[in-house]
Amino acid sequence: MSLSPSSAGLSRTGGLHAALRLAILEQQLAPGARLPEDAIGEAFGTSRTIAREALGRLAVEGLVELRPNRGAFVASPSVDEVRQAFAVRRGLERVVVQTLAGQMKPAGLTRLRAHLAAEREAEEHHAAGAIRLAGEFHLLLAELTGNALLQRYVTEVVSRCSLGLATHARPHSADCGCREHAGLVEALSAGDTAGAEALMEAHLAALARRARLDEAPEPDIRAVLAPYASRLKGTR
Amino acid sequence: MSLSPSSAGLSRTGGLHAALRLAILEQQLAPGARLPEDAIGEAFGTSRTIAREALGRLAVEGLVELRPNRGAFVASPSVDEVRQAFAVRRGLERVVVQTLAGQMKPAGLTRLRAHLAAEREAEEHHAAGAIRLAGEFHLLLAELTGNALLQRYVTEVVSRCSLGLATHARPHSADCGCREHAGLVEALSAGDTAGAEALMEAHLAALARRARLDEAPEPDIRAVLAPYASRLKGTR
DNA sequence: GACCGCATGATTGCATGCGATTCATCTCCA
DNA sequence: TGGAGATGAATCGCATGCAATCATGCGGTC
Incomplete structure (x- = not known):
């Protein structure tokens, strides 16, 4: 509906940008999901260049996390x-x-x-x-x-x-x-x-x-394991 | 000071992005100024690709206006x-x-x-x-x-x-x-x-x-010319 | 048996190159 | 003289290709 890249006169980058944003917000792309440039480009029938550019823009919006030399990921807010x-x-x-x-x-x-x-x-x-x-x-x-x-x-x-x-x-x-x-x-x-x-x-x-935001169902490995680690130290 | 692209571990795109933002905010680049990809890339010793990407990100931030097939301009908000x-x-x-x-x-x-x-x-x-x-x-x-x-x-x-x-x-x-x-x-x-x-x-x-935002030093051609137009009508 | 170092494959980072579009200028005609 | 159309340079939009970086699996060593 809001994404008709070519018909709307949008550039391909703009189209991809909008489409990816929608996909993320509709949770078709789960938080934390990897976003390889290749796959995205292929999915939209464009080159990596465009995908890359769109990902950069989404990163500015905070919807995507960009890890240097690692790639892009859907942001997963804590x-x-x-x-x-x-x-x-x-x-x-x-x-x-x-x-x-x-x-x-x-x-x-x-x-x-x-x-x-x-x-x-x-x-x-x-x-x-x-x-x-x-x-x-x-x-x-x-x-x-x-x-x-x-x-x-x-x-x-x-x-x-x-x-x-x-x-x-x-x-x-x-x-x-x-x-x-x-x-x-x-x-x-x-x-x-x-x-x-x-x-x-x-x-x-x-x-x-x-939403019970006061609860903390957070899977923080270190915090979970800390007591075990200290117990190990004490036993030793 | 805050822009040492390579030393800061930032990608070149990130460096350019930051540098351009600074330049705009310090008004070294006046609102409405043209931002050709070529010139920017050359100024920073990179290719157009990087400049282009940085401009796209600045556009998301609203600091730059991107006119399709025309190029990028420093935003000049009304x-x-x-x-x-x-x-x-x-x-x-x-x-x-x-x-x-x-x-x-x-x-x-x-x-x-x-x-x-x-x-x-x-x-x-x-x-x-x-x-x-x-x-x-x-x-x-x-x-x-x-x-x-x-x-x-x-x-x-x-x-x-x-x-x-x-x-x-x-x-x-x-x-x-x-x-x-x-x-x-x-x-x-x-x-x-x-x-x-x-x-x-x-x-x-x-x-x-x-800032005298209540004043309107706006160069709205139509508003400025309206009285002249009506006078013309009246005279006619 | 567990850990460390290394090679291989995959992916990113960036530069370059080829159309496509736009704007400015010039020419020609009314 | 004024304006419509043509031509050229400049610039953008995008794809591709190469080098650099990182994850993964394997063999060696303690």
Whole structure:
């Protein structure tokens, strides 16, 4: 949909860049997965040059990790990085809410309400798209601000949060409750800036909490093995 | 100083990327300036490939505009885009302040105070680096949060703001007053979250105001010519 | 039997070369 | 004289090829 490299007049590099980003964000490429230039180039029918360039750009975005002479890997955020992403997200979405509150246009409200309806629909039927829709609600809000930079950052950070939750959260925790979304829309349409801010804050906090980010299911080998090592020393 | 591509173990692409960014932020490369791959590669003793790659990455950061089949140009953001960047920046730096307030480590304070001293020094002597140092104060704050994502975003958005001010502000307005920086550091070290937040808010507002962003020295041809056109109509 | 050093294969890092596109200039015609 | 079209240089977009680097498996040694 958003990736028609040639038809969109995009350069091949741009096309690959967009396609890879989508693949990563949709988790078709799992965090930590290797991204060999050859394979990517071949998959898209281009040379390594293009793949390489796209990977470099994704690295700037933080979606890909570039290890010198080793190759590229899909970034796999640690629990701590996800927590950091949520901190940034709170700040950004706060700006979104502040920008929108009191200056919502009817067209924007219409779109938001339509989205809410879709969310409810998907949630009731346990549709696969429910999680995606929940994320897209936030993207829609960002879009409505008309601030392109803000929109880009929110998109990125929401993606990262999703990626992080997918990696570390317990199952079925990545979705927003759509009632909270509905409340937000009402506060925004009423021009209740403070209320909307508080709702957004609570919403994001709940989202992070649902994810059990305080737990640490982190497979840090060294930390796990440290006690064993010290026991070995003591026994000896 | 911060650009020794080979010695730093950086790839050549990385070195060029960093060097070009610095050159743009120090306004050695003016907004709108052309950036031909050939010339850049030659200047750094590398091939076009590397230059091209670095330019692509800078484009992702928003420092460079890539026009298909036309080449690369130093980005020259519109007044509106600069305003948007400031809006985002306020949100991000707020998170920085919230994160830091009350948990400043002595090492961090030392670095901040050293930086303040350097700023004062540069300001007194009207050194060329004064503007850069003023920006780097904010980067240092972001770095001290330990939040890599936040640091990246602040870096980008500060760059954009600097670039925007370079394009649209009246001369000598792009520098922060380093007294405001000093006040911030004191509030942070005292753990005065609310005070630090307020200071940062005021500081950024002052920065934007100094830039006369409300004025519109925009060379919008149509707007300028509109009265002439209507007069022509009237006369006719 | 375990560990260290070395050769081999795979992959990255970078430079070069060949079309393709664009812009500037010149020419020609109305 | 003014403008539309042609021509050329300059530059970009991309593929390919070679050297450098790193992972992997094997043989040797303690």
